[in-house]
Amino acid sequence: MGVGALLLCFSAPLAAQTALPPAPYADRQLDDPALEAKARDLMVTIRCLTCQSQSIADSNASMAGDMRSEIRQRIAAGERPEHIRAWLIERYGDWVSYAPTAAPILWPLWTAPLVLLALGGLLVRSRIRRRKR
Incomplete structure (x- = not known):
């Protein structure tokens, strides 16, 4: 009985979901190459909140994927990259941008x-x- 209880205690965390599903545009590019280029140019200048030494374009962190998806969705909706950058800086602080202020x-x-x-x-x-x- 002691071994069974021990196995049950250690198997429960293994069955738990560890992450949410990825954001829709985290790793999927926009269909319009011009819009994707705008999004990519912006993503290269935004610092990953998790790793902080990489841009969100280069990072594999889930937070970077969420930010890439958010940028692509906003670009696809017609928002200007400068407006998105300002929103990100307002939300996460000046250091999120590689462009000095x-x-x-x-x-x-x-x-x-x-x-x-x-x-x-x-x-x-x-x-x-x-x-x-």
Whole structure:
């Protein structure tokens, strides 16, 4: 009886469904090549939420498949890629897009390398002047 109960405990999780069925356009392209090209161009610029190091066009994660399907459905419905990108950024945050934003809060990040280069140049210049004396 102990072995049967043990087998029953371990077999139940194996029979459970582990994932939902894939989204309709997760791995199926649109029939119109021009619309598919628009969708593909957008998918390449959107970061996968699961792996974060791949675009949703390259990722095999189920979340990336859902996002690909959503993009294809919206493109097929006539929505512009810029509008879809804005919706994704609004929903998931700025980091979902590989295209950098120019939001004022990020200006220090863009100017910091220039400031550091200028400070380094001033430091080198002052060292050279000291050695000449």
